[in-house]
Amino acid sequence: MHTDTDRCVRAVQAKDTRFDGVFFTAVVTTRIYCRPGCPVVPPKPRNMRFYPSAAACQQAGFRACKRCRPDASPGSPEWNRRADLTARAMRLIGDGVVDREGVPGLARRLGYSARQIERQLLAELGAGPLALARAQRAQTARLLVETTRLPLSDVAFAAGFASIRAFNDTVREVYALSPSELRARRPQRAADPAPGSLALRLPFRAPLNPSNLFGHLAATAVPGVEEWRDGAYRRTLRLPHGHGIATLTPPAAGAAHVDCRLVLADQRDLTVAISRCRRLLDLDADPVAVDEQLRADPLLAPLVDKAPGRRVPRTVDEAEFAVRAVLGQQVSTAAARTHAARLVLAHGEPVEDPDGGLTHLFPSPTALAALDPESLALPRSRRTTLTTLVRELADGELTLGPESDWEEARVRLAALPGFGPWTVEAIAMRALGDPDAFLPTDLGMRRAAQELGLPHTPAALTARAAAWRPWRAYATQYLWATDSHPINVLPE
Known part of the structure; x- marks a missing residue:
């Protein structure tokens, strides 16, 4: 889908939410990436670039839009209707296998070499398994920062980061905000969830x-x-x-x-x-x-x-x-x-x-x-x-x-x-x-x-x-x- 530029442009101009998660729109003038259904005024077509995943946008140096939160889009329907290597790998990454077992564990479960999986995901999604897992960790971290009162150090490890430094660097890179700044923007709620509840x-x-x-x-x-x-x-x-x-x-x-x-x-x-x-x-x-x-x-x-x-x-x-x-x-x-x-x-x-x-x-x-x-x-x-x-x-x-x-x-x-x-x-x-x-x-x-x-x-x-x-x-x-x-x- 992301390679069909004309179709992607039409979807963005129509703010068609059906394509949220199917592809992502990056804007070269602002260095921000969005959902196709982002409510802001669409950019000029010549300034749009299209990517198949949030991880690919992040690897290309774009940060997530604070308005439409593209990292929280529904997942691509591709991984539901296919059973090939890419789809199976994406389902496993979504289930946290890379965080728990690393890329070798992902490869072992799929019965392919880590190099084959890396090559396949890069070709189709513009990002390898580590980058895709990192993007997922960033979204998990944002959820924990915004929906809980957990100390930020606990958020880092709960989201799957190996260190607080990696957590801080990733959040800054993806959201252009530090974790503490992200928490300060936390939406006001009538009542916090019960302790231990998200x-x-x-x-x-x-x-x-x-x-x-x-x-x-x-x-x-x-x-x-x-x-x-x-x-x-x-x-x-x-x-x-x-x-x-x-x-x-x-x-x-x-x-x-x-x-x-x-x-x-x-x-x-x-x-x-x-x-x-x-x-x-x-x-x-x-x-x-x-x-x-x-x-x-x-x-x-x-x-x-x-x-x-x-x-x-x-x-x-x-x-x-x-x-x-x-x-x-x-x-x-x-x-x-x-x-x-x-x-x-x-x-x-x-x-x-x-x-x-x-x-x-x-x-x-x-x-x-x-x-x-x-x-x-x-x-x-x-x-x-x-x-x-x-x-x-x-x-x-x-x-x-x-x-x-x-x-x-x-x-x-x-x-x-x-x-x-x-x-x-x-x-x-x-x-x-x-x-x-x-x-x-x-x-x-x-x-x-x-x-x-x-x-x-x-x-x-x-x-x-x-x-x-x-x-x-x-x-x-x-x-x-x-x-x-x-x-x-x-x-x-």
Whole structure:
């Protein structure tokens, strides 16, 4: 996108917020970079330069606009719809892998040399993994400076900087302000969040329809791990340095952000927690591109026009979702929740939640691999399916995280006992995040297709759905929404 100068200029002149995060505009006369939707008067086209990432702008010597805060744009939708090396690397960087494991750790997870990854990211994003991670640390630091009263020395290390000097230098370079000056500009709030709590906004590209997104999460919530309370979805998070609790509130009409409150055992997990919450709610999607293609089908068009901007509810823990997908095989939503709740009580790690009813982290694959299969109130064949899955996950033979190659993961899942097309595609859709995952054998899909006049046998529906690619997971959400199931209704 950033190489199409004419299109970029038109987007900036129109202040089109759909392109926020897709590319960045740098102004050579002011040495400032902005979102395409920046509210200030657009510069002359001859003074504009376009970059694919905030890190590339920073490396070129530009600093972030204080008005539009381009570093806080929604993420590029490219990393949601692709599973190539660049996309997988960006998902891992967003999950904080470079900060925790360095570039060698990133390379090890991806199965490429550090030099190959550096070359690929430079070619496509104008910045290498260290620069991209540094830009992310700068954004995390700004959030902590502006939303907490943590001492600035604590902010430096919580944001992932190795030293206070690196923290000071980076903040000055990116924002043209020292950390103390940035804190002095801190917006006045009616009340600070409770101690240990961080209040922030998660931006997204409009439109966003919250009904199926929050409805699905609330209807399938596992007691103790998730809950719907006071108009918000809440859940526990297993994070690299400890645990956390996220509270996510559906956006008000006309808002372009989800309110998020995080309680973290270790502030170093802030970046990872934000990344996982964004992924859970599919906030980096491009709903305009998705809906435009699906509207081309005359039978889908009325569904899209009625409630545009549907997202795919995903997960904060890929292994957890895979386990829950097995527990949900051929049973009702209520039964699947009951089975999961039993596992949580028996094998989950206890946490404290003074603000609600959350009690546990979902058990890790390692904890589940040690359980006695006879203790599971499941048919024998499903016990085998579950125990095989958790053993593969615990041993590292199967990975479903941000580094996963979607097709390779599908092949590995399909080779496990008890994994049919429905389970594999459900995991591909919600855990792997493949926007083209498709469940033609799903009963709800087939019923909706028949009611709409679409082919309803799996083979015929798959053939018709070829025109919906690469967005078949979103088409699935629109078809499911024709049912009155609680997953499609925003809770009271």
